[in-house]
Amino acid sequence: MLAIGLMSGTSLDGVDAALIETDGEGFVRPIAFRGEPYSDAARQQLAEATALALTYDRPRPSPEIVAATELITRTHSFAVHKLLKQAEVSPDQVGVVGFHGQTVAHRPDRGWTWQIGDGDALARALRIDVVADLRSADVAAGGQGAPLLPVYHRALAGGLEQPVAVLNLGGVANVTFIDGDRLVAFDTGPANGLIDSWVEAETGARYDADGALAAAGRVREDVLAAMLDHPYFDLPAPKSLDRNDFTIQPARGLSAADGAATLTAFTAASVAAAFEHLPARPKRLLVAGGGRHNPTMLRMIASYTGLTPEPAEALGWNGDAVEAEGFAYMAVRSLKGLPISFPGTTGVPEPLTGGTLFKAGA
């Protein structure tokens, strides 16, 4: 079946849209991908909605959240139109859209995780069935609701010599350990989220392009040690994070370059700490997500883990597309009633399917 996956990640950089052909099991063929960046105004609006949502004790449709939800639905609809045009595919050829939405707050400890986006409106606008709300069933069953990508990582990495690890370096980082059918996965800590916030505050740039600022700085070991002295890193898996569980506060007062270096080292050291919680040392470490474009981050990950991070492209994958492809794959699994989360990935008691189906209608 042809399926589209849509992801708007914690970096708030834009909508990723991927078209794949898949059976939701062992067969996956990526066909097309595009990233549709948000305007500065849209990014600002989403950042404000996210900050507001974090203050709520449970999801509720305040006017700001309703407006942000409309923005998400509209931008995702636009991204699908562009993707279909690029791929020269018509909507009636596509079986399903997997719509992640935008996480505005992630509170599995309180029994909820919140991704905004209107699946029903998107299905009607696109005239394609949509599977949305992919995390809630897992949280309702006692899971973390994240990470969900491991099931797709397993499909991609199935043929490789095992065990193998896949590291996703987005706003937050998550790792998947694959050894045959065995999956162990969790969020390792921040990836680019803190660095982006730091660089924006210090220089006005959106991110540390190619890790140049971090490369020019010195890692402040005292600050790094203080940041690593956090109970999250000792917790056994499963575990997951909200983008705002860590802040740049400990780096305040450092020069722009030293702060960038120290926060980049924090990402790398927290990835290394995560490896302590894996069942075995993986033979390969494959890296997807925006952080793989940052050579300083990759160099530090190599130094802290002793493994050589290989960009997803080493296997012919598109490392920018893996997340969106993964949600297309999960949507197909959802239609088939197949599990998308597992005891080893989210801590859910039994393998569980997820997502809510919104029919395109007549």
Ligand SMILES: Nc1ncnc2c1ncn2[C@@H]1O[C@H](COP(=O)(O)OP(=O)(O)OP(=O)(O)O)[C@@H](O)[C@H]1O
């Ligand atoms: N050339 C580059 N140099 C350094 N960093 C980069 C580069 N390109 C992208 N990035 C980083 O990657 C980030 C985006 O990564 P990605 O799109 O994987 O995150 P996301 O999907 O929003 O997050 P998450 O996976 O947590 O949901 C940017 O915010 C930036 O920090």
Ligand SMILES: CC(=O)N[C@H]1[C@@H]2OC[C@@H](O2)[C@@H](O)[C@@H]1O[C@H](C)C(=O)O
């Ligand atoms: C709640 C939420 O949206 N979490 C994201 C976030 O971004 C990375 C990490 O934290 C991961 O747990 C998850 O996304 C990926 C796509 C996942 O579910 O696998």
